[in-house]
Amino acid sequence: MTAFVEVKQEVFDPSVCLSQFTGRIGDEGAVVSFTGRARGQTKDGLPINALVLESYRGVTLASMQQIAADAHAKFAITASHVIHRAGRIKPLEAIVFVATASPHRRAAFEAADYLMDRLKTEAVFWKREEHANGSAWIEPTDADRSDVARW
Amino acid sequence: MTAFVEVKQEVFDPSVCLSQFTGRIGDEGAVVSFTGRARGQTKDGLPINALVLESYRGVTLASMQQIAADAHAKFAITASHVIHRAGRIKPLEAIVFVATASPHRRAAFEAADYLMDRLKTEAVFWKREEHANGSAWIEPTDADRSDVARW
Amino acid sequence: MNQSLNVELCGKLADSYGGSVTLDISPSGLPVRELFEAVSSAYPLLAPILAGGRIRACVNETIVPDDAIIRQGDTAALFPPVSGG
Amino acid sequence: MNQSLNVELCGKLADSYGGSVTLDISPSGLPVRELFEAVSSAYPLLAPILAGGRIRACVNETIVPDDAIIRQGDTAALFPPVSGG
Numbered sequence: 001m002t003a004f005v006e007v008k009q010e011v012f013d014p015s016v017c018l019s020q021f022t023g024r025i026g027d028e029g030a031v032v033s034f035t036g037r038a039r040g041q042t043k044d045g046l047p048i049n050a051l052v053l054e055s056y057r058g059v060t061l062a063s064m065q066q067i068a069a070d071a072h073a074k075f076a077i078t079a080s081h082v083i084h085r086a087g088r089i090k091p092l093e094a095i096v097f098v099a100t101a102s103p104h105r106r107a108a109f110e111a112a113d114y115l116m117d118r119l120k121t122e123a124v125f126w127k128r129e130e131h132a133n134g135s136a137w138i139e140p141t142d143a144d145r146s147d148v149a150r151w
Numbered sequence: 152m153t154a155f156v157e158v159k160q161e162v163f164d165p166s167v168c169l170s171q172f173t174g175r176i177g178d179e180g181a182v183v184s185f186t187g188r189a190r191g192q193t194k195d196g197l198p199i200n201a202l203v204l205e206s207y208r209g210v211t212l213a214s215m216q217q218i219a220a221d222a223h224a225k226f227a228i229t230a231s232h233v234i235h236r237a238g239r240i241k242p243l244e245a246i247v248f249v250a251t252a253s254p255h256r257r258a259a260f261e262a263a264d265y266l267m268d269r270l271k272t273e274a275v276f277w278k279r280e281e282h283a284n285g286s287a288w289i290e291p292t293d294a295d296r297s298d299v300a301r302w
Numbered sequence: 303m304n305q306s307l308n309v310e311l312c313g314k315l316a317d318s319y320g321g322s323v324t325l326d327i328s329p330s331g332l333p334v335r336e337l338f339e340a341v342s343s344a345y346p347l348l349a350p351i352l353a354g355g356r357i358r359a360c361v362n363e364t365i366v367p368d369d370a371i372i373r374q375g376d377t378a379a380l381f382p383p384v385s386g387g
Numbered sequence: 388m389n390q391s392l393n394v395e396l397c398g399k400l401a402d403s404y405g406g407s408v409t410l411d412i413s414p415s416g417l418p419v420r421e422l423f424e425a426v427s428s429a430y431p432l433l434a435p436i437l438a439g440g441r442i443r444a445c446v447n448e449t450i451v452p453d454d455a456i457i458r459q460g461d462t463a464a465l466f467p468p469v470s471g472g
Binding site for chain 2: 397398399464466469470471472
Protein backbone atom coordinates (compact mmCIF):
# COMPACT_ATOMS: atom_id res chain seq x y z
CA MET A 1 0.00 0.00 0.00
CA THR A 2 1.22 3.48 -0.77
CA ALA A 3 -1.08 6.46 -1.42
CA PHE A 4 -4.80 5.96 -0.85
CA VAL A 5 -7.11 8.89 -1.62
CA GLU A 6 -10.88 9.14 -1.19
CA VAL A 7 -13.71 11.64 -1.54
CA LYS A 8 -16.55 10.73 0.82
CA GLN A 9 -20.11 12.03 0.77
CA GLU A 10 -20.91 10.54 4.19
CA VAL A 11 -19.77 11.28 7.73
CA PHE A 12 -16.65 9.31 8.68
CA ASP A 13 -14.83 8.65 11.93
CA PRO A 14 -11.14 9.67 11.83
CA SER A 15 -10.23 7.31 14.68
CA VAL A 16 -11.59 4.35 12.71
CA CYS A 17 -9.61 5.53 9.68
CA LEU A 18 -6.46 5.75 11.80
CA SER A 19 -7.05 2.24 13.10
CA GLN A 20 -7.52 0.87 9.57
CA PHE A 21 -4.48 2.75 8.30
CA THR A 22 -2.27 1.42 11.09
CA GLY A 23 -3.60 -2.08 10.43
CA ARG A 24 -2.64 -1.91 6.77
CA ILE A 25 0.94 -0.70 7.11
CA GLY A 26 4.05 -2.73 7.96
CA ASP A 27 6.31 -2.07 10.91
CA GLU A 28 6.91 1.64 10.30
CA GLY A 29 7.67 3.28 13.62
CA ALA A 30 5.99 6.65 13.03
CA VAL A 31 2.34 7.34 12.21
CA VAL A 32 0.97 10.89 12.02
CA SER A 33 -2.66 11.85 11.55
CA PHE A 34 -4.37 15.16 10.97
CA THR A 35 -8.11 15.73 11.26
CA GLY A 36 -9.70 18.96 10.11
CA ARG A 37 -13.18 19.52 11.56
CA ALA A 38 -15.98 21.88 10.59
CA ARG A 39 -16.20 24.83 12.97
CA GLY A 40 -19.36 25.91 14.72
CA GLN A 41 -19.02 29.66 14.27
CA THR A 42 -17.96 32.08 11.57
CA LYS A 43 -14.98 34.38 12.22
CA ASP A 44 -17.56 37.00 13.31
CA GLY A 45 -19.16 34.63 15.83
CA LEU A 46 -22.30 33.72 13.89
CA PRO A 47 -23.44 30.11 14.45
CA ILE A 48 -22.84 27.98 11.35
CA ASN A 49 -25.53 25.59 10.22
CA ALA A 50 -23.41 23.69 7.72
CA LEU A 51 -20.30 23.80 5.58
CA VAL A 52 -21.11 22.88 1.99
CA LEU A 53 -18.25 21.42 -0.03
CA GLU A 54 -18.62 21.29 -3.77
CA SER A 55 -16.40 19.00 -5.84
CA TYR A 56 -16.09 18.64 -9.63
CA ARG A 57 -16.34 15.30 -11.42
CA GLY A 58 -13.04 13.36 -11.57
CA VAL A 59 -10.97 16.52 -11.25
CA THR A 60 -11.29 16.70 -7.47
CA LEU A 61 -10.01 13.17 -6.86
CA ALA A 62 -7.27 13.65 -9.46
CA SER A 63 -6.09 16.81 -7.69
CA MET A 64 -5.85 14.90 -4.41
CA GLN A 65 -3.99 12.03 -6.09
CA GLN A 66 -1.45 14.46 -7.53
CA ILE A 67 -0.88 16.04 -4.11
CA ALA A 68 -0.42 12.60 -2.50
CA ALA A 69 1.99 11.52 -5.25
CA ASP A 70 4.02 14.69 -4.69
CA ALA A 71 4.16 13.98 -0.94
CA HIS A 72 5.49 10.47 -1.60
CA ALA A 73 8.09 11.84 -4.01
CA LYS A 74 9.23 14.52 -1.58
CA PHE A 75 9.28 12.70 1.78
CA ALA A 76 10.44 9.26 2.94
CA ILE A 77 6.96 8.01 3.72
CA THR A 78 5.85 4.47 2.97
CA ALA A 79 2.09 4.99 3.12
CA SER A 80 -0.50 7.74 3.20
CA HIS A 81 -4.26 8.02 3.40
CA VAL A 82 -6.20 11.14 2.48
CA ILE A 83 -9.97 11.35 2.94
CA HIS A 84 -11.93 14.46 2.03
CA ARG A 85 -15.63 15.02 2.63
CA ALA A 86 -17.85 16.55 -0.02
CA GLY A 87 -21.45 17.68 0.37
CA ARG A 88 -23.10 19.11 3.44
CA ILE A 89 -21.05 18.95 6.64
CA LYS A 90 -22.34 19.81 10.10
CA PRO A 91 -20.24 21.54 12.77
CA LEU A 92 -17.66 19.23 14.41
CA GLU A 93 -17.84 16.63 11.62
CA ALA A 94 -14.51 15.76 10.03
CA ILE A 95 -13.84 17.55 6.73
CA VAL A 96 -10.45 16.06 6.01
CA PHE A 97 -8.27 13.26 7.37
CA VAL A 98 -4.62 12.71 6.50
CA ALA A 99 -2.44 9.87 7.78
CA THR A 100 1.20 9.17 6.98
CA ALA A 101 3.58 6.39 7.98
CA SER A 102 7.37 6.29 7.91
CA PRO A 103 10.28 4.69 9.69
CA HIS A 104 11.28 8.30 10.55
CA ARG A 105 9.09 10.63 12.56
CA ARG A 106 10.28 13.81 10.82
CA ALA A 107 9.23 12.46 7.43
CA ALA A 108 5.81 11.41 8.76
CA PHE A 109 5.22 14.85 10.34
CA GLU A 110 6.45 16.83 7.37
CA ALA A 111 4.48 14.81 4.83
CA ALA A 112 1.23 15.24 6.78
CA ASP A 113 1.88 18.95 7.19
CA TYR A 114 2.70 19.27 3.46
CA LEU A 115 -0.39 17.29 2.42
CA MET A 116 -2.61 19.63 4.43
CA ASP A 117 -0.98 22.79 3.06
CA ARG A 118 -1.43 21.56 -0.50
CA LEU A 119 -4.99 20.33 0.09
CA LYS A 120 -5.98 23.71 1.57
CA THR A 121 -4.82 25.61 -1.48
CA GLU A 122 -4.94 23.15 -4.40
CA ALA A 123 -7.50 20.40 -3.84
CA VAL A 124 -10.41 21.10 -6.18
CA PHE A 125 -13.20 21.97 -3.77
CA TRP A 126 -15.25 25.08 -3.21
CA LYS A 127 -16.69 25.66 0.20
CA ARG A 128 -19.45 27.79 1.60
CA GLU A 129 -20.48 28.34 5.18
CA GLU A 130 -24.23 28.53 5.72
CA HIS A 131 -25.23 30.62 8.71
CA ALA A 132 -28.40 32.26 10.02
CA ASN A 133 -27.94 35.38 7.85
CA GLY A 134 -27.08 33.66 4.58
CA SER A 135 -23.92 32.05 3.35
CA ALA A 136 -20.32 32.93 2.49
CA TRP A 137 -17.73 31.36 0.22
CA ILE A 138 -14.45 30.51 1.93
CA GLU A 139 -11.20 30.87 0.01
CA PRO A 140 -7.63 30.10 1.14
CA THR A 141 -6.31 32.72 3.56
CA ASP A 142 -2.99 34.56 3.33
CA ALA A 143 -1.75 32.18 6.06
CA ASP A 144 -2.73 29.19 3.89
CA ARG A 145 -0.79 30.69 0.95
CA SER A 146 2.32 31.37 3.01
CA ASP A 147 2.10 27.90 4.59
CA VAL A 148 2.17 26.20 1.19
CA ALA A 149 4.95 28.50 -0.02
CA ARG A 150 7.27 27.02 2.65
CA TRP A 151 7.72 23.82 0.62
CA MET B 152 -9.23 20.17 29.51
CA THR B 153 -5.66 21.15 28.77
CA ALA B 154 -2.64 18.86 29.17
CA PHE B 155 -3.28 15.22 30.06
CA VAL B 156 -0.23 12.98 30.57
CA GLU B 157 -0.09 9.26 31.36
CA VAL B 158 2.42 6.45 31.79
CA LYS B 159 0.80 3.12 30.93
CA GLN B 160 2.07 -0.36 31.75
CA GLU B 161 -0.46 -2.03 29.44
CA VAL B 162 -0.96 -2.15 25.69
CA PHE B 163 -3.15 0.71 24.43
CA ASP B 164 -4.87 1.45 21.14
CA PRO B 165 -3.92 4.86 19.70
CA SER B 166 -7.09 5.05 17.61
CA VAL B 167 -9.22 4.68 20.74
CA CYS B 168 -7.12 7.40 22.40
CA LEU B 169 -7.66 9.68 19.41
CA SER B 170 -11.40 9.04 19.56
CA GLN B 171 -11.51 9.86 23.30
CA PHE B 172 -9.36 12.95 22.82
CA THR B 173 -11.57 14.28 20.03
CA GLY B 174 -14.64 13.57 22.16
CA ARG B 175 -13.25 15.62 25.05
CA ILE B 176 -12.29 18.78 23.17
CA GLY B 177 -14.54 21.64 22.04
CA ASP B 178 -14.91 22.78 18.46
CA GLU B 179 -11.22 23.17 17.63
CA GLY B 180 -10.77 22.69 13.90
CA ALA B 181 -7.38 20.94 13.92
CA VAL B 182 -6.40 17.69 15.63
CA VAL B 183 -2.96 16.11 15.13
CA SER B 184 -1.85 12.73 16.45
CA PHE B 185 1.49 10.99 16.49
CA THR B 186 1.96 7.31 17.27
CA GLY B 187 5.41 5.83 17.82
CA ARG B 188 5.47 2.04 17.50
CA ALA B 189 8.06 -0.52 18.53
CA ARG B 190 10.05 -1.73 15.56
CA GLY B 191 10.52 -5.38 14.68
CA GLN B 192 14.21 -5.31 13.76
CA THR B 193 17.38 -3.68 15.03
CA LYS B 194 19.29 -1.30 12.74
CA ASP B 195 21.43 -4.35 11.81
CA GLY B 196 18.38 -6.41 10.86
CA LEU B 197 18.19 -8.68 13.92
CA PRO B 198 14.62 -9.58 14.93
CA ILE B 199 13.64 -7.82 18.17
CA ASN B 200 11.77 -9.79 20.83
CA ALA B 201 10.80 -6.82 22.94
CA LEU B 202 11.58 -3.22 23.77
CA VAL B 203 11.92 -2.76 27.53
CA LEU B 204 11.17 0.73 28.84
CA GLU B 205 12.27 1.56 32.35
CA SER B 206 10.78 4.54 34.18
CA TYR B 207 11.71 6.04 37.56
CA ARG B 208 9.15 6.71 40.31
CA GLY B 209 7.36 10.06 39.98
CA VAL B 210 10.20 11.58 38.00
CA THR B 211 9.12 10.09 34.69
CA LEU B 212 5.57 11.47 34.83
CA ALA B 213 6.87 14.82 36.10
CA SER B 214 9.25 15.06 33.14
CA MET B 215 6.35 14.46 30.75
CA GLN B 216 4.18 17.03 32.53
CA GLN B 217 6.91 19.64 32.19
CA ILE B 218 7.27 18.93 28.48
CA ALA B 219 3.48 19.20 27.99
CA ALA B 220 3.35 22.46 29.98
CA ASP B 221 6.12 23.89 27.81
CA ALA B 222 4.22 22.91 24.66
CA HIS B 223 1.11 24.70 25.90
CA ALA B 224 3.16 27.80 26.76
CA LYS B 225 4.86 27.83 23.36
CA PHE B 226 2.04 27.01 20.94
CA ALA B 227 -1.60 28.08 20.60
CA ILE B 228 -3.01 24.66 21.45
CA THR B 229 -6.08 24.21 23.60
CA ALA B 230 -5.59 20.56 24.55
CA SER B 231 -2.99 17.82 24.47
CA HIS B 232 -2.77 14.18 25.45
CA VAL B 233 0.52 12.32 25.91
CA ILE B 234 0.60 8.60 26.68
CA HIS B 235 3.87 6.74 27.15
CA ARG B 236 4.23 3.00 27.67
CA ALA B 237 6.57 1.58 30.27
CA GLY B 238 7.57 -2.06 30.75
CA ARG B 239 7.89 -4.72 28.10
CA ILE B 240 6.66 -3.76 24.64
CA LYS B 241 6.34 -6.15 21.71
CA PRO B 242 7.07 -5.18 18.11
CA LEU B 243 4.33 -3.03 16.54
CA GLU B 244 2.80 -2.10 19.89
CA ALA B 245 2.46 1.64 20.50
CA ILE B 246 5.22 3.15 22.64
CA VAL B 247 4.03 6.72 22.62
CA PHE B 248 0.93 8.62 21.58
CA VAL B 249 0.65 12.39 21.32
CA ALA B 250 -2.49 14.32 20.36
CA THR B 251 -2.92 18.08 20.10
CA ALA B 252 -5.90 20.29 19.29
CA SER B 253 -6.02 23.89 18.17
CA PRO B 254 -8.16 26.23 16.12
CA HIS B 255 -5.06 26.57 13.88
CA ARG B 256 -3.49 23.64 12.07
CA ARG B 257 0.08 24.99 12.22
CA ALA B 258 -0.07 25.20 16.01
CA ALA B 259 -1.45 21.65 16.27
CA PHE B 260 1.27 20.26 13.99
CA GLU B 261 4.12 22.17 15.60
CA ALA B 262 3.07 21.32 19.14
CA ALA B 263 2.87 17.58 18.35
CA ASP B 264 6.24 17.71 16.60
CA TYR B 265 7.76 19.62 19.53
CA LEU B 266 6.28 17.23 22.10
CA MET B 267 7.86 14.26 20.31
CA ASP B 268 11.27 15.94 19.98
CA ARG B 269 11.30 16.76 23.70
CA LEU B 270 9.99 13.33 24.73
CA LYS B 271 12.68 11.60 22.66
CA THR B 272 15.49 13.45 24.40
CA GLU B 273 14.12 14.50 27.81
CA ALA B 274 11.37 12.18 29.03
CA VAL B 275 12.84 10.08 31.83
CA PHE B 276 12.90 6.61 30.32
CA TRP B 277 15.67 4.19 29.53
CA LYS B 278 15.08 1.70 26.79
CA ARG B 279 16.64 -1.54 25.77
CA GLU B 280 16.00 -3.69 22.74
CA GLU B 281 16.03 -7.43 23.43
CA HIS B 282 17.04 -9.51 20.44
CA ALA B 283 18.18 -13.07 19.79
CA ASN B 284 21.84 -12.26 20.59
CA GLY B 285 21.28 -10.27 23.78
CA SER B 286 20.15 -6.73 24.32
CA ALA B 287 21.22 -3.16 23.61
CA TRP B 288 20.48 0.16 25.29
CA ILE B 289 19.06 2.80 22.95
CA GLU B 290 20.00 6.44 23.48
CA PRO B 291 18.87 9.53 21.55
CA THR B 292 20.52 9.77 18.13
CA ASP B 293 22.30 12.78 16.66
CA ALA B 294 19.15 13.33 14.59
CA ASP B 295 17.06 13.39 17.79
CA ARG B 296 19.40 15.99 19.28
CA SER B 297 19.35 18.20 16.22
CA ASP B 298 15.55 17.84 15.99
CA VAL B 299 15.06 19.15 19.52
CA ALA B 300 17.61 21.93 18.95
CA ARG B 301 15.27 23.42 16.29
CA TRP B 302 12.93 24.79 18.96
CA MET C 303 -22.76 25.08 -37.92
CA ASN C 304 -22.77 26.68 -34.52
CA GLN C 305 -23.61 24.45 -31.56
CA SER C 306 -24.58 25.19 -28.02
CA LEU C 307 -21.83 24.63 -25.45
CA ASN C 308 -22.77 24.07 -21.84
CA VAL C 309 -20.34 25.82 -19.47
CA GLU C 310 -20.48 24.58 -15.88
CA LEU C 311 -20.02 27.26 -13.24
CA CYS C 312 -18.35 26.11 -10.01
CA GLY C 313 -18.37 27.58 -6.52
CA LYS C 314 -19.24 31.25 -6.29
CA LEU C 315 -19.53 31.52 -10.09
CA ALA C 316 -22.91 29.80 -9.72
CA ASP C 317 -24.30 32.58 -7.49
CA SER C 318 -25.73 34.69 -10.32
CA TYR C 319 -26.97 32.33 -13.04
CA GLY C 320 -26.93 28.89 -11.41
CA GLY C 321 -24.61 25.98 -12.05
CA SER C 322 -24.29 26.33 -15.83
CA VAL C 323 -24.77 28.70 -18.75
CA THR C 324 -24.86 28.06 -22.49
CA LEU C 325 -23.04 29.69 -25.38
CA ASP C 326 -23.09 29.14 -29.12
CA ILE C 327 -19.71 28.18 -30.52
CA SER C 328 -18.57 27.63 -34.08
CA PRO C 329 -17.17 24.32 -35.44
CA SER C 330 -13.62 25.71 -35.21
CA GLY C 331 -14.02 26.21 -31.45
CA LEU C 332 -12.52 29.08 -29.50
CA PRO C 333 -9.60 29.68 -27.20
CA VAL C 334 -10.19 29.92 -23.45
CA ARG C 335 -9.60 33.68 -23.38
CA GLU C 336 -12.37 34.16 -25.96
CA LEU C 337 -14.64 31.87 -23.98
CA PHE C 338 -14.18 34.22 -21.02
CA GLU C 339 -15.12 37.20 -23.21
CA ALA C 340 -18.14 35.42 -24.69
CA VAL C 341 -19.41 34.40 -21.25
CA SER C 342 -18.83 37.91 -19.88
CA SER C 343 -20.78 39.51 -22.65
CA ALA C 344 -23.70 37.04 -22.59
CA TYR C 345 -23.81 36.89 -18.76
CA PRO C 346 -22.69 40.32 -17.61
CA LEU C 347 -22.93 39.60 -13.88
CA LEU C 348 -19.99 37.22 -14.40
CA ALA C 349 -17.84 39.83 -16.16
CA PRO C 350 -16.15 41.36 -13.07
CA ILE C 351 -15.09 38.03 -11.63
CA LEU C 352 -13.92 36.66 -15.01
CA ALA C 353 -11.86 39.83 -15.45
CA GLY C 354 -10.14 39.30 -12.09
CA GLY C 355 -7.53 36.91 -13.49
CA ARG C 356 -8.18 34.17 -10.95
CA ILE C 357 -10.64 31.99 -12.88
CA ARG C 358 -9.38 28.86 -14.60
CA ALA C 359 -11.00 26.85 -17.36
CA CYS C 360 -11.40 23.09 -17.16
CA VAL C 361 -11.98 21.18 -20.40
CA ASN C 362 -12.84 17.48 -20.35
CA GLU C 363 -11.71 17.23 -16.74
CA THR C 364 -8.33 18.89 -17.27
CA ILE C 365 -7.44 22.42 -16.21
CA VAL C 366 -6.16 24.15 -19.34
CA PRO C 367 -4.13 27.28 -20.17
CA ASP C 368 -5.68 30.43 -21.69
CA ASP C 369 -4.65 29.51 -25.23
CA ALA C 370 -6.24 26.04 -25.18
CA ILE C 371 -9.05 25.59 -27.72
CA ILE C 372 -12.52 24.57 -26.62
CA ARG C 373 -14.47 22.66 -29.25
CA GLN C 374 -18.04 21.63 -29.79
CA GLY C 375 -18.92 18.62 -27.64
CA ASP C 376 -16.30 19.41 -24.99
CA THR C 377 -17.22 19.40 -21.32
CA ALA C 378 -16.29 22.89 -20.17
CA ALA C 379 -16.26 24.36 -16.67
CA LEU C 380 -15.03 27.53 -14.99
CA PHE C 381 -13.23 27.24 -11.65
CA PRO C 382 -12.88 30.04 -9.11
CA PRO C 383 -9.99 29.68 -6.61
CA VAL C 384 -10.21 26.29 -4.89
CA SER C 385 -10.00 25.56 -1.19
CA GLY C 386 -9.99 22.16 0.44
CA GLY C 387 -9.38 21.02 3.97
CA MET D 388 27.22 7.73 62.96
CA ASN D 389 27.59 6.55 59.40
CA GLN D 390 24.54 5.06 57.71
CA SER D 391 24.08 3.01 54.65
CA LEU D 392 22.67 4.88 51.62
CA ASN D 393 20.97 2.95 48.89
CA VAL D 394 21.81 4.33 45.43
CA GLU D 395 19.43 3.23 42.68
CA LEU D 396 21.07 2.59 39.32
CA CYS D 397 18.91 3.28 36.27
CA GLY D 398 19.15 2.05 32.70
CA LYS D 399 22.53 0.77 31.62
CA LEU D 400 24.05 1.64 35.02
CA ALA D 401 22.33 -1.51 36.33
CA ASP D 402 24.22 -3.78 33.91
CA SER D 403 27.17 -4.49 36.25
CA TYR D 404 25.84 -4.58 39.81
CA GLY D 405 22.08 -4.71 39.42
CA GLY D 406 19.51 -2.01 40.17
CA SER D 407 21.10 -0.59 43.30
CA VAL D 408 24.30 -0.39 45.33
CA THR D 409 24.95 0.76 48.89
CA LEU D 410 27.45 3.21 50.37
CA ASP D 411 28.17 4.35 53.91
CA ILE D 412 27.69 8.08 54.34
CA SER D 413 28.32 10.32 57.32
CA PRO D 414 25.64 12.38 59.12
CA SER D 415 26.87 15.51 57.34
CA GLY D 416 26.11 13.93 53.97
CA LEU D 417 28.14 14.48 50.83
CA PRO D 418 27.93 16.49 47.61
CA VAL D 419 26.91 14.76 44.40
CA ARG D 420 30.42 14.90 42.95
CA GLU D 421 31.79 13.03 45.99
CA LEU D 422 28.98 10.51 45.70
CA PHE D 423 30.20 9.78 42.16
CA GLU D 424 33.75 9.26 43.48
CA ALA D 425 32.57 7.05 46.34
CA VAL D 426 30.48 4.90 44.01
CA SER D 427 33.32 4.68 41.49
CA SER D 428 35.76 3.52 44.09
CA ALA D 429 33.45 0.97 45.76
CA TYR D 430 32.02 -0.29 42.44
CA PRO D 431 34.86 0.08 39.95
CA LEU D 432 32.95 -1.23 36.92
CA LEU D 433 30.86 1.94 37.18
CA ALA D 434 33.91 4.24 37.23
CA PRO D 435 34.30 4.74 33.44
CA ILE D 436 30.68 5.64 32.87
CA LEU D 437 30.49 7.93 35.93
CA ALA D 438 33.61 9.70 34.66
CA GLY D 439 31.99 10.34 31.26
CA GLY D 440 30.18 13.47 32.41
CA ARG D 441 26.75 12.37 31.19
CA ILE D 442 25.35 10.87 34.42
CA ARG D 443 22.95 12.92 36.54
CA ALA D 444 21.99 12.42 40.18
CA CYS D 445 18.38 12.37 41.33
CA VAL D 446 17.66 13.00 45.00
CA ASN D 447 14.16 12.55 46.42
CA GLU D 448 12.74 12.53 42.90
CA THR D 449 14.43 15.73 41.76
CA ILE D 450 17.39 15.89 39.39
CA VAL D 451 20.06 17.90 41.25
CA PRO D 452 23.28 19.75 40.32
CA ASP D 453 26.75 18.44 41.18
CA ASP D 454 27.07 20.58 44.31
CA ALA D 455 23.80 19.42 45.88
CA ILE D 456 24.23 17.58 49.18
CA ILE D 457 22.97 14.03 49.66
CA ARG D 458 22.04 13.20 53.25
CA GLN D 459 21.26 10.09 55.21
CA GLY D 460 17.72 8.93 54.54
CA ASP D 461 17.57 10.51 51.07
CA THR D 462 16.34 8.51 48.09
CA ALA D 463 19.23 8.69 45.65
CA ALA D 464 19.46 7.49 42.06
CA LEU D 465 21.87 7.81 39.17
CA PHE D 466 20.47 8.52 35.70
CA PRO D 467 22.27 7.79 32.43
CA PRO D 468 21.06 9.78 29.37
CA VAL D 469 17.30 9.37 29.00
CA SER D 470 15.38 8.47 25.86
CA GLY D 471 11.63 8.32 25.48
CA GLY D 472 9.37 7.89 22.47
